[in-house]
Amino acid sequence: MDETTPPEHLNPLQRFGRDIKQVRLARKLTQKHLGKATGYSEGYVSKVESGTLLPRPSEKFAKGCDLTFGTAELFAGLLRRIEEGDHPSWFVPYLNLERKASRILDYSTNIVKGILQTEGYARALFEAYFSREEVEVIESKVAARLRRHAVFELATPPFLWTIVHEACLRTVVGGAEVMAGQLEFLLTAAASPNIKLQVMPFSAGAPAASTRPFTVLRFTNARTVLYTETRVGGRMYDSEQTVDAALDDYDLLRAHALSPDQSVTLIKALLKEYRA
Numbered sequence: 068m069d070e071t072t073p074p075e076h077l078n079p080l081q082r083f084g085r086d087i088k089q090v091r092l093a094r095k096l097t098q099k100h101l102g103k104a105t106g107y108s109e110g111y112v113s114k115v116e117s118g119t120l121l122p123r124p125s126e127k128f129a130k131g132c133d134l135t136f137g138t139a140e141l142f143a144g145l146l147r148r149i150e151e152g153d154h155p156s157w158f159v160p161y162l163n164l165e166r167k168a169s170r171i172l173d174y175s176t177n178i179v180k181g182i183l184q185t186e187g188y189a190r191a192l193f194e195a196y197f198s199r200e201e202v203e204v205i206e207s208k209v210a211a212r213l214r215r216h217a218v219f220e221l222a223t224p225p226f227l228w229t230i231v232h233e234a235c236l237r238t239v240v241g242g243a244e245v246m247a248g249q250l251e252f253l254l255t256a257a258a259s260p261n262i263k264l265q266v267m268p269f270s271a272g273a274p275a276a277s278t279r280p281f282t283v284l285r286f287t288n289a290r291t292v293l294y295t296e297t298r299v300g301g302r303m304y305d306s307e308q309t310v311d312a313a314l315d316d317y318d319l320l321r322a323h324a325l326s327p328d329q330s331v332t333l334i335k336a337l338l339k340e341y342r343a
Contacts, residue, residue: 078207079149081118086145088116090136105131123149123214154211157300161282164292164303166218170285171227172317174267174278177234179249182215182227183256188249189213191241224261230320231330232267232276236337247341250334257331265324266333275323283313 077085091101091112098112105112105128114120115128129146133139154162165171165182173180179188189212193205218224231253239246257264267275282294293304293313304310325333 078118078203080120080123083124083142083145083149084116084118084120087112087132087142090132090138091116094136096135101132101135104135107131121210121213123210125217155300161294161301161303162215164284164294165215165225166221167286168225168284169223169287171225171229172283172285172314173227173229174232174280174282174317174320175229175235176232176276176278176280177238178240179231179235179253180229180282181212182218183229183253184212185245185249185252186213187245188240191245219259219261226261226263228263228265228321230265230267230317230324233269233333236266236334243341247338250338250341254331254334254338257327257334263327264330265321265327266330267320267324268333271323275320278316278320281313281316283310283317 087101091098096104097109098116099109102109102112107128111120111128115124124146126143126146129142130140132142136142171182178192181189184192186209190205190209193200193208193212197205197208219227236246236250240249253264256262269276279295284292284294286292290305291310291314293310295302295304324330
């Protein structure tokens with residue numbers, strides 16, 4: 068990032084980095100000092116200030132800067148607004164709840180859930196959905212999607228139980244190489260103690276296959292929310308009757324799906340096909 072670049076020509080992360088640098092210099096701190104104060108390396112601070120740290124600076128770093136600079140929640144708030152700005156407005160409420168959930172139950176019918184997408188897979192989807200957008204817009208959306216992985220890096224990450232329909236694994240998004248990378252990522256995810264993955268096979272038949280995709284978020288305060296999505300937006304429900312019906316559906320889906328071990332075996336077999 069050139070120091071003479073006008074602010075209006077900077078992307079949100081570059082503006083965030085420039086603001087960090089300006090306040091740091093005003094406080095007469097070096098990058099090394101700021102890194103030590105926030106618990107990060109000098110190189111990390113340098114990348115933040117240049118706007119080249121991907122997918123984005125951490126919330127911990129932003130809060131550390133606020134504490135060091137005495138700026139209340141200025142930079143933590145800026146970071147949250149950057150995050151929200153890269154997502155549709157109707158999706159932001161769900162995104163905020165996803166970060167706070169203790170348990171996530173998801174059923175995906177034709178596309179791998181966003182929180183489990185690889186960079187190549189996400190980019191191929193956005194290039195298809197937003198074919199008329201500039202490259203910078205696409206890349207910003209890709210970065211925002213990858214940032215959702217950070218939920219698993221929290222001190223107390225949510226437990227994700229995901230049921231992926233076989234159609235998600237066989238629908239070729241971005242070509243064989245992209246799909247191979249996506250399946251490898253799913254295998255890695257399935258090995259995590261915080262993630263349980265099952266595949267709903269085509270052989271399960273129409274009753275299970277006809278269920279629409281949905282996500283249930285559970286919280287430590289016993290609150291439970293159902294989230295559904297269409298092409299034009301998403302919607303959340305918290306009525307007891309609606310949520311209970313969704314949980315009943317999820318139990319049925321788990322019963323029809325392959326076991327976690329069988330699911331891994333199927334994914335490995337499909338991975339060989341894509342590699343071939």
